[in-house]
Amino acid sequence: MLQQKQADAAVIGAGIVGLATAYHLALQGRKVVVFERTGRALGASVRNFGLVWTIGQKPGTVYERALYGRSIWKEIAAQTGLACAETGSLHLAYHADEQAVIEEFAQTANVHCHLLTPAEAAQKSSAFKQGGLKAALWSPMEMTVNPREASAVIAAWLEKAKGVTFRFGTAVNGIQMPHIETREEKWKVDQVFVCSGADFETLYPRHFSAAPITKCKLQMLRTVPQPHNWQLGPALSTGLSLIHYASFAHCKTLAPLRARIEKDFPQYVQYGIHLLVSQNGAGELSIGDSHEYAPSVDPFDKEEINQLILQYLPNFLQVPTLQIQERWHGVYPKLTNGETDLVLEPEKGVTIVNGLGGAGMTLSFGLARDIVAKL
Ligand SMILES: Cc1cc2nc3c(=O)[nH]c(=O)nc-3n(C[C@H](O)[C@H](O)[C@H](O)COP(=O)(O)OP(=O)(O)OC[C@H]3O[C@@H](n4cnc5c(N)ncnc54)[C@H](O)[C@@H]3O)c2cc1C
Numbered sequence: 507m508l509q510q511k512q513a514d515a516a517v518i519g520a521g522i523v524g525l526a527t528a529y530h531l532a533l534q535g536r537k538v539v540v541f542e543r544t545g546r547a548l549g550a551s552v553r554n555f556g557l558v559w560t561i562g563q564k565p566g567t568v569y570e571r572a573l574y575g576r577s578i579w580k581e582i583a584a585q586t587g588l589a590c591a592e593t594g595s596l597h598l599a600y601h602a603d604e605q606a607v608i609e610e611f612a613q614t615a616n617v618h619c620h621l622l623t624p625a626e627a628a629q630k631s632s633a634f635k636q637g638g639l640k641a642a643l644w645s646p647m648e649m650t651v652n653p654r655e656a657s658a659v660i661a662a663w664l665e666k667a668k669g670v671t672f673r674f675g676t677a678v679n680g681i682q683m684p685h686i687e688t689r690e691e692k693w694k695v696d697q698v699f700v701c702s703g704a705d706f707e708t709l710y711p712r713h714f715s716a717a718p719i720t721k722c723k724l725q726m727l728r729t730v731p732q733p734h735n736w737q738l739g740p741a742l743s744t745g746l747s748l749i750h751y752a753s754f755a756h757c758k759t760l761a762p763l764r765a766r767i768e769k770d771f772p773q774y775v776q777y778g779i780h781l782l783v784s785q786n787g788a789g790e791l792s793i794g795d796s797h798e799y800a801p802s803v804d805p806f807d808k809e810e811i812n813q814l815i816l817q818y819l820p821n822f823l824q825v826p827t828l829q830i831q832e833r834w835h836g837v838y839p840k841l842t843n844g845e846t847d848l849v850l851e852p853e854k855g856v857t858i859v860n861g862l863g864g865a866g867m868t869l870s871f872g873l874a875r876d877i878v879a880k881l
Pocket of ligand 1: 518519520521522523524541542543544546547548549550551552553554555556557558559675678679701702703704705708709724725726794796818835836837838852860863864865866867868869
């Protein structure tokens with residue numbers, strides 16, 4: 507006999523999207539239960555750089571959501587002790603075409619950033635090669651959290667401080683509104699939020715297959731802790747990222763840069779490789795990443811991709827050690843229509859929240875705030 511339980515809202519998935527949704531529901535005083543299939547979150551939310559990457563976001567609503575998310579991460583860090591470093595970021599320009607893009611961006615984008623000369627950039631970080639640097643784009647807004655810790659810390663905090671109930675190791679295989687049945691319990695709820703990340707197959711598969719969404723596989727590397735408490739400082743990024751992030755898309759100077767990268771780095775374009783380096787609280791550097799899009803993800807990692815990432819590093823990075831201790835891949839859902847989120851109502855009382863692509867750590871809190879406000 508299943509135990510009968512009741513809540514105002516159920517959230518399926520304890521990745522960052524589910525946690526952000528549970529947080530905003532709890533703020534409204536709702537009784538929330540979160541179901542997570544695995545014993546702890548193991549999806550994209552623990553496999554990323556941990557960057558709250560405001561500078562890469564589309565201007566307008568999306569950028570505002572990023573700033574809001576930043577403020578919530580700071581609040582959570584203050585409440586929980588989660589390491590959250592306000593590192594800022596540097597986009598390094600070693601070519602005239604890269605310099606042209608960051609100059610245009612600094613002049614035209616309505617975001618917190620400005621250009622630095624090579625000497626000024628050197629004041630911010632000793633982790634990049636100074637020889638050949640033409641200019642850098644400095645943004646003070648980016649932050650780094652440790653993704654391996656963040657989901658578990660937030661879940662524990664939501665449970666303790668906000669009264670959210672968690673059911674880890676509990677897959678939800680079907681929803682019959684107003685009920686959700688698991689192996690041991692039957693919950694009656696008013697609202698369900700499906701935050702199932704890259705699992706499009708279990709819940710509402712027909713809605714996912716009809717949506718403009720695919721999966722993106724990313725390969726990542728992590729170094730051993732840097733010695734002697736060496737600090738990276740700002741997260742580092744290069745010209746390859748300028749053609750990756752939507753925020754730079756309006757720059758007229760992007761076309762020649764893209765053309766050069768396509769000519770000189772065809773394999774990087776083929777595998778969607780751009781270079782980001784962040785450092786977590788343990789002193790390790792997270793380095794990545796590649797982007798391979800397909801509805802079914804290849805389980806086998808390509809060593810060729812790892813080598814391409816490693817080969818590019820000496821172009822800009824100088825750090826005490828690049829000894830790699832871990833390699834892994836993550837998968838996130840990616841919208842194919844250029845949008846930044848997928849919010850569907852497959853049946854009354856059920857909301858699918860998905861499609862945040864490579865910006866879930868940055869945008870989940872803002873998106874969840876807006877969805878919950880509309881209820
Ligand atoms: C390598 C990599 C680097 C990235 N870097 C950054 C970054 O630096 N900054 C940034 O902002 N974003 C980054 N991202 C993107 C970000 O990680 C994702 O957008 C975000 O984690 C997506 O969160 P999610 O909750 O939708 O998915 P997930 O974290 O995958 O969570 C979904 C959860 O739902 C659970 N679930 C699914 N179905 C069920 C079910 N039926 N029943 C119960 N549980 C279920 C799964 O077990 C899983 O835990 C990166 C992503 C990757 C892969």
